[in-house]
Amino acid sequence: MKIQRCKGMRDISPAEMKVFRLVESICRDVCSGWGYQEVRTPTIEYLHLFTSAGTLTPGRLGKVYSFLDWDGWSGERVVLRPDGTIPVARMYTESMQGMARLFYAANLFMFESGGEETRERWQCGAELIGAGSAMADAELITLSLEVLKKLGLKGVELRLSHAGLIKALLVKLGLTPEEQSRMFDRILDGDAAALAEVSRESPEVGDTLKPFLGLKGQSPGFLRNQRALLARNMPEIRRYLDEFLKTVDILDELGVKYQINVASGAGFEYYTGIIFQFFIGKEKIGGGGRYDALIPSMGGGDMPASGFALYVDRLMNLGSPENFVKKAPERVLVRVKSGGAVKEAFGAADKLRDAGYIAELDLNGEKGDFQCIVEVRSAAPVFTIVNTETKKKIEASTVKELLKRLEEEGGG
Amino acid sequence: MAVKIALPKGRLLRKTAAMLQKAGWGLDEYTSNMGFYRPKSRKFTESLIRVFHEKDIPVQIAMGNYDLGICCLDWIEELLVKYPSSDIVKVRDLLYGKGALYAAAASPQVGLRQNGAPVRIASEYPNLAEAFALRKRMSRFSIFPVWGAAEAYPPENAEMALLSVKHGEGLADYGMVPVGKMLDFSAFLIANRNTWETKNLDKIVTSICDSLPEAGKKMTAGDEINTVGAPARNRPVETRSDTVRLALPDGHQQQATVNLLDRAGIKLDDYPSETGNRRPGINVDGVTVKVIRPQDMPLQVANGNFDMAITGRDWLTEHLDQFPSSPVGELLDLKSSRVRIVAVVSQKLAVDDCGDLRRFIAGREEPFRVASEYVNIADRYARDNLLGCYRVIPTWGATEAFLPEDADMLIENTETGRTIARHNLKVIDTLFISTGCVVGSTDVVSGVKRKKLEAIVARLRTAVEDK
Numbered sequence: 058m059k060i061q062r063c064k065g066m067r068d069i070s071p072a073e074m075k076v077f078r079l080v081e082s083i084c085r086d087v088c089s090g091w092g093y094q095e096v097r098t099p100t101i102e103y104l105h106l107f108t109s110a111g112t113l114t115p116g117r118l119g120k121v122y123s124f125l126d127w128d129g130w131s132g133e134r135v136v137l138r139p140d141g142t143i144p145v146a147r148m149y150t151e152s153m154q155g156m157a158r159l160f161y162a163a164n165l166f167m168f169e170s171g172g173e174e175t176r177e178r179w180q181c182g183a184e185l186i187g188a189g190s191a192m193a194d195a196e197l198i199t200l201s202l203e204v205l206k207k208l209g210l211k212g213v214e215l216r217l218s219h220a221g222l223i224k225a226l227l228v229k230l231g232l233t234p235e236e237q238s239r240m241f242d243r244i245l246d247g248d249a250a251a252l253a254e255v256s257r258e259s260p261e262v263g264d265t266l267k268p269f270l271g272l273k274g275q276s277p278g279f280l281r282n283q284r285a286l287l288a289r290n291m292p293e294i295r296r297y298l299d300e301f302l303k304t305v306d307i308l309d310e311l312g313v314k315y316q317i318n319v320a321s322g323a324g325f326e327y328y329t330g331i332i333f334q335f336f337i338g339k340e341k342i343g344g345g346g347r348y349d350a351l352i353p354s355m356g357g358g359d360m361p362a363s364g365f366a367l368y369v370d371r372l373m374n375l376g377s378p379e380n381f382v383k384k385a386p387e388r389v390l391v392r393v394k395s396g397g398a399v400k401e402a403f404g405a406a407d408k409l410r411d412a413g414y415i416a417e418l419d420l421n422g423e424k425g426d427f428q429c430i431v432e433v434r435s436a437a438p439v440f441t442i443v444n445t446e447t448k449k450k451i452e453a454s455t456v457k458e459l460l461k462r463l464e465e466e467g468g469g
Numbered sequence: 470m471a472v473k474i475a476l477p478k479g480r481l482l483r484k485t486a487a488m489l490q491k492a493g494w495g496l497d498e499y500t501s502n503m504g505f506y507r508p509k510s511r512k513f514t515e516s517l518i519r520v521f522h523e524k525d526i527p528v529q530i531a532m533g534n535y536d537l538g539i540c541c542l543d544w545i546e547e548l549l550v551k552y553p554s555s556d557i558v559k560v561r562d563l564l565y566g567k568g569a570l571y572a573a574a575a576s577p578q579v580g581l582r583q584n585g586a587p588v589r590i591a592s593e594y595p596n597l598a599e600a601f602a603l604r605k606r607m608s609r610f611s612i613f614p615v616w617g618a619a620e621a622y623p624p625e626n627a628e629m630a631l632l633s634v635k636h637g638e639g640l641a642d643y644g645m646v647p648v649g650k651m652l653d654f655s656a657f658l659i660a661n662r663n664t665w666e667t668k669n670l671d672k673i674v675t676s677i678c679d680s681l682p683e684a685g686k687k688m689t690a691g692d693e694i695n696t697v698g699a700p701a702r703n704r705p706v707e708t709r710s711d712t713v714r715l716a717l718p719d720g721h722q723q724q725a726t727v728n729l730l731d732r733a734g735i736k737l738d739d740y741p742s743e744t745g746n747r748r749p750g751i752n753v754d755g756v757t758v759k760v761i762r763p764q765d766m767p768l769q770v771a772n773g774n775f776d777m778a779i780t781g782r783d784w785l786t787e788h789l790d791q792f793p794s795s796p797v798g799e800l801l802d803l804k805s806s807r808v809r810i811v812a813v814v815s816q817k818l819a820v821d822d823c824g825d826l827r828r829f830i831a832g833r834e835e836p837f838r839v840a841s842e843y844v845n846i847a848d849r850y851a852r853d854n855l856l857g858c859y860r861v862i863p864t865w866g867a868t869e870a871f872l873p874e875d876a877d878m879l880i881e882n883t884e885t886g887r888t889i890a891r892h893n894l895k896v897i898d899t900l901f902i903s904t905g906c907v908v909g910s911t912d913v914v915s916g917v918k919r920k921k922l923e924a925i926v927a928r929l930r931t932a933v934e935d936k
Binding site for chain 2: 059105108109115118119125127128129130131132133170
């Protein structure tokens with residue numbers, strides 16, 4: 058029987074892992090810099106956490122990995138985490154209070170029927186809980202853009218929509234509550250044509266609504282000019298439009314470039330306010346939004362929140378490793394030269410690692426991409442540095458001296 | 470290459486046989502009850518025909534073990550709703566065997582969402598039940614997959630049941646009201662997607678289509694229906710916290726159960742019931758009785774729906790192999806209905822024990838297929854015996870007929886071993902001996918109730934010993 062990896066799953070090679078860790082560490086550094094603290098939630102959660110109305114759409118729920126646990130005789134299922142935000146909101150509701158800035162790096166599981174290796178995905182995300190202002194929205198957008206900039210990615214496009222506005226438009230289209238939620242789910246699952254399609258069936262939709270339904274971006278100036286007109290025809294929409302424009306105004310002040318495209322609001326059913334998405338070309342590399350109703354629905358009290366996630370797998374594929382990876386630490390091979398120097402070799406390798414080298418012990422004559430080999434003896438001279446390029450040999454009697462000589466050789 | 474065809478036994482047998490006779494298949498053996506697992510067709514002599522439990526047929530077609538099959542749409546959808554990319558082509562509606570799947574409750578007042586507690590749905594169609602719950606946006610639900618008698622569960626032991634009935638009014642016979650319609654169904658001719666594209670099935674399919682009446686009106690799936698206020702017949706049985714809730718088996722174990730209870734001085738009213746009453750009376754105060762499938766009892770005791778039940782050790786073991794820490798245990802061995810649970814292979818296989826089996830599996834390319842009604846016992850057996858790359862194929866009866874073509878090993882029960890020998894099979898291992906037993910909750914229950922339980926077990930023990 059041929060052994061093979063599970064269908065739809067991917068291995069991450071050492072070279073890819075380097076890129077992965079870099080992407081992750083840039084996310085971590087930037088988030089930490091903004092005062093976000095890292096959390097980790099379990100891989101397995103109860104299914105019902107994701108089935109409540111307003112969490113995951115039925116389309117997504119049909120693809121989760123759910124099963125009965127070994128003590129699941131009650132028939133309640135557990136699930137491999139299909140989403141990053143809901144578990145963090147659950148954790149917050151269970152054990153935290155007040156304002157919280159949290160971030161995570163986590164794998165998510167979602168079935169894909171194609172052969173692509175995307176059934177397990179990695180994302181880095183941040184959640185800003187306890188702040189409901191336009192400034193909070195702008196913080197998350199700016200923060201994610203900073204991560205993308207530090208990753209050296211060019212051509213990042215920011216698209217904005219608003220879940221509250223979409224919902225209000227759906228009401229205006231005269232749909233029943235059930236149709237509204239089905240249509241909302243379609244839009245969130247990425248069906249950008251859904252809104253335009255239903256508006257055709259609804260002749261009473263005035264010209265005022267039509268501009269929202271185009272697939273191409275509308276300018277903020279247009280939105281501002283339309284506000285007065287819309288407010289008269291559809292007062293119920295005004296609140297969402299005001300909210301939306303407040304955030305847009307801050308982004309303008311900060312000089313952030315964006316496109317507004319109300320009809321394409323791909324995201325999660327739990328979104329209630331602004332929805333933002335990041336694209337490079339046609340590829341979506343991340344997104345986020347405001348979800349003010351999620352924590353209240355979990356019993357966590359009236360608590361506004363918003364968040365974003367960046368798709369690590371896609372970011373990894375976008376750049377070549379050279380673009381991403383900083384100069385890697387130098388690799389040094391530590392070789393025991395005469396019997397009895399094992400302890401010294403382990404000790405020297407330890408100190409080399411402390412000093413930022415990758416120190417590998419020579420177990421059976423390793424060949425590889427080593428700039429230097431450090432030979433270790435039990436008697437003086439204890440250390441000999443061999444430069445593999447120049448074949449130059451330098452001796453050192455203490456670890457301190459060894460580190461100094463190595464640095465002079467251009468390492469470190 | 471021979472065309473392989475899977476035909477149903479059970480509810481569709483009579484009409485399928487009549488249809489195929491009209492199509493001139495000349496299937497003489499597809500009518501009797503004995504030894505008809507492999508009937509021969511006088512018209513399509515090259516074809517290889519096998520008779521399955523209807524529920525097994527979509528799985529067999531999807532796996533590619535068979536090219537064509539006949540079964541009702543409910544079992545096809547039960548597979549497709551969970552595994553939408555299954556290789557099944559729905560070739561033709563055969564227009565007989567009509568029925569509908571309803572989500573039903575004991576009273577029209579049942580709310581889809583209870584106060585935070587999970588909505589419990591009992592069904593022989595667990596995948597469709599889950600799809601129903603998700604479609605209704607239930608925030609918390611539990612599915613009880615049952616072997617049968619789903620209609621017996623509401624209202625005490627489940628809020629809803631997903632039931633197949635001939636027509637909507639059929640629910641009233643169970644004393645239930647519809648909450649929503651999931652599916653209209655009828656018999657279908659289905660094909661494996663790959664063979665549908667590669668094999669020549671033309672003559673066989675034509676013979677079937679020619680024998681059908683003109684296509685009737687189209688089936689509609691998933692219509693919602695209005696809740697009708699039919700009177701509820703299944704009034705919940707009044708229970709107090711110290712009432713002992715006893716589950717008794719339906720089917721062939723009923724007479725043995727009556728005899729045992731009789732010896733213990735326990736009398737039942739309307740059990741076995743000719744009218745399908747699942748709530749017989751009992752002459753012991755503070756005890757209520759419900760009749761369900763023995764296979765489903767351990768799970769129901771674990772969930773606190775019953776305090777004790779009369780079932781078999783095989784089904785208790787099956788439950789505990791799935792849920793090792795489940796609070797259900799054996800209270801009394803009834804020493805009746807003795808069977809061995811055995812591992813069975815084809816007589817042609819040069820394997821006589823588990824060691825041979827491991828070597829045999831190590832030397833082959835394909836996964837080793839274990840077919841069983843006892844999915845969890847089979848899975849544990851394969852795991853414990855390090856059977857390498859194996860697959861467990863769940864079956865719903867007539868498991869012997871799976872060997873040798875459609876499985877490599879069975880985990881089966883046998884009383885005498887005669888059926889196994891008759892199918893040219895042999896036993897290579899005995900897993901355990903199963904007898905009838907009383908199972909009960911191992912969780913501590915209140916003092917009064919515990920005393921009542923112990924008293925009943927004591928009476929039954931005396932009855933067993935007196936025999």
